[in-house]
Amino acid sequence: MGGTGEEKPQSLLPQAPKKTRAKSQSDEEEAAIFNTKLLFEATRLEKFCDKWWNIAETDHSEAGLKTYLEQLNKHMALVDMANENLQMSNIEETIRKSSEERYDHINDSGLNTRLRINEILSSIRPAPEEASRTNPTPLATLPPSNQPNYLKVPACDTEVFYGGYEDWPSFRDMFTAVYISHPKLSPAQKLYHLRQKTRGKAALLIKNYPLNDQSFELAWNALKHRYENRRILVDNQLKTLFNIQPVTSENGERIQYVQTTINNCLSTLQANGVSTANCDPMLVYLCSSKLPDETLALWEQSLNSRKELPLWSELDQFLTTRYEVVERLTTYRPNKPKPNQSNFTPRSSTPTNNSFHSRNKTHSLHTDPKRQASCKLCNSNHSLINCVKFKELSVQDRNKFVRENSEQMAKAKGTASPIQQTLENRIPSGTPQAIQMATPRSQH
Template sequence: MDKFIRLADAVTEFEADYNDTAQTDHTKYTLAIQQDELKAIWRKVKTAYEELVHSDRLDATGVATVKPKYKSSYAVYLRCMSNMAELHAKLVKNDNDVEDMSAREHNIQLPSCDTDVFKGDYLSWPTFRDMFTAIYIRNKRLTPVEKLFHLNQKTEGEAREIVSKCHLTNDGFQTAWKNLSDRYENKRILVNTQLKILFNLEAVENECGSSIKKLQRDINNCISSLQCHQIDISNWDAIITYLCSTKLPETTLALWEQTIENKTEISKWVDMNKFLSQRFQTLETVSDIRGSKNYPTTLPHNSNNHMESQQKRLKPFQASVPKAICTFCKSNEHKLSSCQEFFNLATADRISFLKNNNSCLNCLSSGHVVSRCKSSFNCRICHLRHHTLLHSQTVPPKATFPTSNSFSTDDIASSSAQAQARRDSTNTNNVQACFVNTSKGVLLGTARVNIFFKNNNFTVRALIDSGSEASFITESLKRKINLPSKRMRAQV
């Protein structure tokens, strides 16, 4: 009797604990665990009741006392299970709605993905192998004979001959794929090919950004390929840095040596790779400003061969200087800063055009971003780091914006020295800043806030800061109440 009463009371206590927990603290996973726990308790109650009723220990009065207790416990069990089931279904529905909304937002039509035709090249075999496996072999809707048909269509030359020897049947695909893999899955040849590229790099004769970038890219491609073939190159820094140093022009090599702090230690390829990135970006910037792509290295010469070098240089030649081309209208008569069509655009459209063409928002040149811009000119209206043509009209202008078609970059941009002189010439009031140094703390008040959103109640804790100019919400609370949001750039 006592055992049955304790188990029946456990069901009532379980429901009380469930009702005391806020709905926002429940998830579909915790509800599933709680449902299993309540079912286990009820099975024990039912077993104890049946043993008690069918035993000879109870008389008619005891049976009349036990049955109402059992019925009331069963009603509590049903009510609690029903509440948990409804909340579980609501949480599952909310998750499905979020997934459907995310799928609708990202439902874009992507171009078809397919592999190139394999012509029997060892270097292209790894790419063909992985692409054909992902697109055709792992496609469960294709039968083996269909896979063999596509394999015939995607091979040429010697590879096509190997595949065509197998009959176009379901059993023929595995044989054809195995024969093709055995023929071209030659790790030794693949590694040797990458080593041949690494040890036969083309030397860079001139201080040219594109040539240095190509040298860096070839070395990194070889390193990536060797790592894909499980070749341990963690101790190859001395070899790689030496090979790269022998291919660099004299000025770049001297600059690299100047960046080495400890001349007695072996240089790391990570450091040299970072230096090469900065070097070719600098050369590209200089080339864009000067309008020249290649700068020949100036080699030192002594007095003995000075006359000989002069005689060799005194030869007729013709220089071709490229004209500045407007990136917006493709005209070679003016620059982008003097383009009337570009000036007629709205400020937001100008910024969008420059970002899409990988152009600098400060000097309007292509090939770098504003964080790497070497120009000392800023906006002559607000003196911030952007071009005057990109100045937002929401800020009160400090100077008249040019309306003529004959303005240039020099007329629009202003140097930092000019900006400082202009600021010095304006009348300003002296402002004295003071602060108090105290060890006393400040206690801010909080409040419990009930949020009602999409038929759901959420109880959260709010911090009351009367001096704040904006309101904020935590990322976890935003996800919990499924609040719609959008990304934006703002200064806090």
């Protein structure tokens, strides 16, 4: 019995560390599973929030907002549960800190999304006590003349700013009107909306500012300092103004584009403090150089004086009328070719049947049916020089064929045939081919 009692502790001693390692490994696997679950739920919540923010607020309805709010609450509850399980598990300190930072970031995104949905819902559907305070008497009891006509105005929002200098003034004014002037938004919430409304270079400029109340003014001033550059804005407008492409045809859309581009540049220059009061001669000359010939001629004819300097307002009014006329003519004759197009076909070395000049040339060469050339080799209606089969023969075979077929004509006229004369003109004198062609005539 004593020997048996001594053997049991010896068999159990090495097994204790194995159970400890197994338990530690199980805790690590459990923590890894909870961490993966938190990553998965956080990614789903982030995609859900991004999807909602990409929808224009004018497209939202009360029922749709309620559905989004319900789904948002479910996603946030799943993230909270995954984070709680992870924090209660046996995880390393570095993983714990990184998971807490990830949770705080995605939780802020969910809270801001929920806040914005509730704000839109409150604007669509006023509170009952507020409605009763503003309308104590039902509208049905009021006289028909005193019943106001309510018109639902869509929510106003600004577009995403990507860092273009020409887009900064409109973005600055719209963001100020919609978000900065909002009485219920905290500076941290304004900074969150500013991040959502910037992309590219503009987003990188404010990316490192933390999401708190103190950072909004710093981020907003950084954007203003970077993009409020009057010189670049003016230079871009002048570049656009002097690089307008000329209009080569009577096209109403192209004429209107020239007019609109000039007016837009003038408005932007004036908004940046650049005076355009004395720029009429320059604008008239610049615009006239871009117009097609017919429109330019009509503009010159419309002037009362050929010596006085016309104003840009006069040319602007003329272009409006001209655009309407060209557009109207296009509706009457939609299939009419453009005035700058011509049916003239350049003279080409390759004969074509559709060319007007080729037909005239053919008629002038073949007005006399007796002089129509007929190929002796293939019996086709073309000269022997242009015969493909004749060109494929060797030089000796060509000379032989010419001598045999022109012998009768040479005997009748006492001279060489026209075909042989043509060949002689094309073959340089003194060559063996020229000597061979001259031999039959001398013998004859």
